[in-house]
Amino acid sequence: MQENDSLLARINPAVKLGTLVYVMLVLITTSRLPVTFALLLFAAVGVACSGWRLSILLLRLIPYSLLFLLTFWMMAAFGEGETELWTFGWFRITEESLAHAWLVATRMFAFVLLSITFVATTDPTRFVMSLIHQCRLPVRLAYGFLTGLRFIPIFRQAIRTIRQARRIRQQRSIWPWQTFFAISLPLFTTSIIRSERIAIAMEARQFRVERTYYVRPVVTRWDLVFLLMTVTLATSLRLFL
Amino acid sequence: MWCRNLTVRYPDQDCAVLNDLTVSLRQGETTLLIGPSGSGKTTFLHVLAGLIPETIEAEVSGEWRADGTVGMLFQQPDDQFCMQTVGAEIAFSLENRSIPRDEMEGRIRTVLKRVGLDLALTTQIAGLSGGMKQRLALACVLALEPDILLLDEPTAQLDPHGRRLMMELIEELHHDPNVTLVLIEHQLEECVTFADRVLVFREGQLRLDGSPLEVFEEKREELIRHGIMSPLLYPYTLETIPLTVATARFLNNPPVARRPVANETTFDLTDVTITHGKRVILDRISLTASAGEWIMLVGRNGAGKSTLLETLAKLLPAQSGTIKLFQTPLKKWRDRTFYQQVGFVFQQPEFQFLKQTVLDELTISCTSPTPGQLNNALQYYRLADVAGQSPLALSLGQKRRLSVATMLLERKAVLLLDEPTFGQDAETAAQLVEVLRRARAAGTTLIMVTHDMELVHRYADRVVVIGEKHIQFDGTPDELFRNESLLEHNQLIRPLSVRYQQREEVKHHAGKRFTARAH
Numbered sequence A: 001m002q003e004n005d006s007l008l009a010r011i012n013p014a015v016k017l018g019t020l021v022y023v024m025l026v027l028i029t030t031s032r033l034p035v036t037f038a039l040l041l042f043a044a045v046g047v048a049c050s051g052w053r054l055s056i057l058l059l060r061l062i063p064y065s066l067l068f069l070l071t072f073w074m075m076a077a078f079g080e081g082e083t084e085l086w087t088f089g090w091f092r093i094t095e096e097s098l099a100h101a102w103l104v105a106t107r108m109f110a111f112v113l114l115s116i117t118f119v120a121t122t123d124p125t126r127f128v129m130s131l132i133h134q135c136r137l138p139v140r141l142a143y144g145f146l147t148g149l150r151f152i153p154i155f156r157q158a159i160r161t162i163r164q165a166r167r168i169r170q171q172r173s174i175w176p177w178q179t180f181f182a183i184s185l186p187l188f189t190t191s192i193i194r195s196e197r198i199a200i201a202m203e204a205r206q207f208r209v210e211r212t213y214y215v216r217p218v219v220t221r222w223d224l225v226f227l228l229m230t231v232t233l234a235t236s237l238r239l240f241l
Numbered sequence B: 001m002w003c004r005n006l007t008v009r010y011p012d013q014d015c016a017v018l019n020d021l022t023v024s025l026r027q028g029e030t031t032l033l034i035g036p037s038g039s040g041k042t043t044f045l046h047v048l049a050g051l052i053p054e055t056i057e058a059e060v061s062g063e064w065r066a067d068g069t070v071g072m073l074f075q076q077p078d079d080q081f082c083m084q085t086v087g088a089e090i091a092f093s094l095e096n097r098s099i100p101r102d103e104m105e106g107r108i109r110t111v112l113k114r115v116g117l118d119l120a121l122t123t124q125i126a127g128l129s130g131g132m133k134q135r136l137a138l139a140c141v142l143a144l145e146p147d148i149l150l151l152d153e154p155t156a157q158l159d160p161h162g163r164r165l166m167m168e169l170i171e172e173l174h175h176d177p178n179v180t181l182v183l184i185e186h187q188l189e190e191c192v193t194f195a196d197r198v199l200v201f202r203e204g205q206l207r208l209d210g211s212p213l214e215v216f217e218e219k220r221e222e223l224i225r226h227g228i229m230s231p232l233l234y235p236y237t238l239e240t241i242p243l244t245v246a247t248a249r250f251l252n253n254p255p256v257a258r259r260p261v262a263n264e265t266t267f268d269l270t271d272v273t274i275t276h277g278k279r280v281i282l283d284r285i286s287l288t289a290s291a292g293e294w295i296m297l298v299g300r301n302g303a304g305k306s307t308l309l310e311t312l313a314k315l316l317p318a319q320s321g322t323i324k325l326f327q328t329p330l331k332k333w334r335d336r337t338f339y340q341q342v343g344f345v346f347q348q349p350e351f352q353f354l355k356q357t358v359l360d361e362l363t364i365s366c367t368s369p370t371p372g373q374l375n376n377a378l379q380y381y382r383l384a385d386v387a388g389q390s391p392l393a394l395s396l397g398q399k400r401r402l403s404v405a406t407m408l409l410e411r412k413a414v415l416l417l418d419e420p421t422f423g424q425d426a427e428t429a430a431q432l433v434e435v436l437r438r439a440r441a442a443g444t445t446l447i448m449v450t451h452d453m454e455l456v457h458r459y460a461d462r463v464v465v466i467g468e469k470h471i472q473f474d475g476t477p478d479e480l481f482r483n484e485s486l487l488e489h490n491q492l493i494r495p496l497s498v499r500y501q502q503r504e505e506v507k508h509h510a511g512k513r514f515t516a517r518a519h
Helices: A013-029 A031-050 A054-077 A095-119 A125-133 A140-150 A153-167 A176-204 A221-240 B041-048 B087-095 B102-113 B131-140 B160-174 B210-219 B220-225 B246-252 B304-310 B335-341 B358-363 B371-380 B396-408 B424-439 B451-461 B477-482 B484-489 B495-510
Strands: A084-089 A092-093 B002-009 B018-024 B030-034 B059-065 B068-075 B148-152 B182-185 B197-202 B204-210 B265-276 B279-290 B296-297 B318-324 B340-345 B414-418 B445-449 B462-465 B469-474
Touching: A013 A095, A013 A221, A031 A092, A031 A095, A031 A221, A054 A092, A054 A095, A054 B197, A092 A095, A092 B296, A092 B318, A125 B279, A140 A153, A140 A176, A153 A176, A153 B340, A176 B068, A176 B396, B002 B041, B002 B220, B018 B041, B030 B041, B030 B102, B041 B059, B041 B148, B041 B182, B068 B131, B068 B445, B087 B102, B131 B160, B204 B210, B210 B220, B210 B469, B265 B304, B265 B445, B279 B304, B279 B445, B279 B469, B296 B304, B296 B451, B304 B445, B335 B371, B340 B396, B358 B371, B358 B396, B371 B462, B396 B495, B414 B424, B424 B445, B424 B451, B451 B477, B462 B477, B469 B477, B469 B484, B477 B484
Parallel strands: B030 B182, B030 B197, B068 B148, B148 B182, B296 B445, B296 B462, B340 B414, B414 B445
Antiparallel strands: A084 A092, B002 B018, B002 B059, B197 B204, B265 B279, B265 B318, B462 B469
């Protein structure tokens, strides 16, 4: 997650989240394929404006494209329906299941694109600050969340070390869940100790709820313009297409 | 700032950590707290900082008071931050004090400058070195504009270079008449010179109280009797210490005699290039190691020492060149047989344990363990008392011993170690060295990354300096310590004993007394 210089990055994070959630709601409430496709296109425009380089974007979309194909195949091959198009063994593709598959897979992909648009253009610190100011998120909870973010790279490093150690000592587990526990147990015990230490350090720096703010996102006219335009567009697509 | 009859007990313990403590500290004074671990020094600071009993649960009785704002710096550089970037982190301190937004930018730059960090405000904290993190943490505490500054072993987790910079900063703060400093530190050499007062803690009580001269000169015998570290040179300096003092004899001790190593080659590297993504870490390096040789890798932070170790351990692939172990390229070794020959001790021991008890941990380390062999190992590594405990519940020193034990139960041809003595106390480090010396005598090649130059001086057969993607030096420690520009360039510091011996040598050659000069 990084902030960049794209136009979308300048929108107030809370307003952006609200807008995108609205588009998602519209997606859920429609069962008409043209509308879903139009909204997918709309989300694609959003991603294209997110400021990521095309190559990186395509690379990150690969797993989701696979998910798209998988969802499509599942819904198409195992869905119910009357008009049979093709059968092979257990697989039975009908006209209805095909239409349903298109709808669900497109909807899912539109969700993914909208989420990526948000993640790509939002700095986590600004996002949390915006939640404090615009959505009245309790301060203690918000700072707890920000502190938690710092654990992600720490976890990544720890997991790498544990995997290396398992390789060196030639420990292989028979079941995947054994690997999961072997890795997560030391991870959680150490992080409980660390989070306690961080909490003490924060208290020692006189953490309190009455405070001023270094990062203070405000809602500007442009945020409202963005909100209105997007909501109008999504609603009219839903109603009139 | 004072306390009277202060007693503190943690909920899950029977004895009090602090027992009937009465002491008062004067404004502008710098106080050094020493004593064995578990003697209540940190608890005392926590009380002064107002963390006990509000944040940390404990039973407290007695009276105490601290006049003015209190700031506290902790031991772990990584565990003091809650934001992502340098600017936001310092701003967190200012926000807590309700400083208006317009003033923040200026104040942030002021404190950053004060601790000697020249960073953009948007720099990610995760990418900083330990030393820089600790200086940033100090900047955050200074942003509180504290009248009283409590420092809990601020340099214990830093490499020598970071430690030196931190000590300079602390000494600067000592000269600020408005700041009262209270300092716990094991790095006594530097801080006795400026401390106004030393308090010695033992078993929750104040045992000695006086000026550094009173404590370390007059009561030195008493400290030694209780196993409390005292500074090596104080009250003398390197220039003025007389030969009759025990310390001088210790410093004058030559390193252990190095036996000739066997001719059998273990690792053999030719033109090895290692990259991380597109960035070249090491560029066409060549290195040969022999059986029974103790090689130490030194260099700056991020020079690629750990990366080299990981490559040797077959954990990272080399981009080009050949690495051979016993004349067979690494790629042709099968994991199973390879890791019977090569062991690896990680920097953080807690992540290399795989089992629920210490005994199990040892059991999976040998191919066919016998109870006798396991018992011997438990005795040898002094883990018998904790055999049934979880490895994660051990003390730092025990964890380190166990991590080495798991690698050395079966004889290995090569043992790779990533800063095994880092953050350990002197006693644990000494035990570790003893274990490693025996392994070396049995013919194991030891390749070890370290920042401890005293260790290099005393035990290394060969020292390899890594910097700027190349091997800058490969030879004996003696040669390295004579090469001034090389040391300077790689941020290496000659250890005290080498400095002393070199000085003695100069005196000897001059044939007359060397006139003492302030350093």
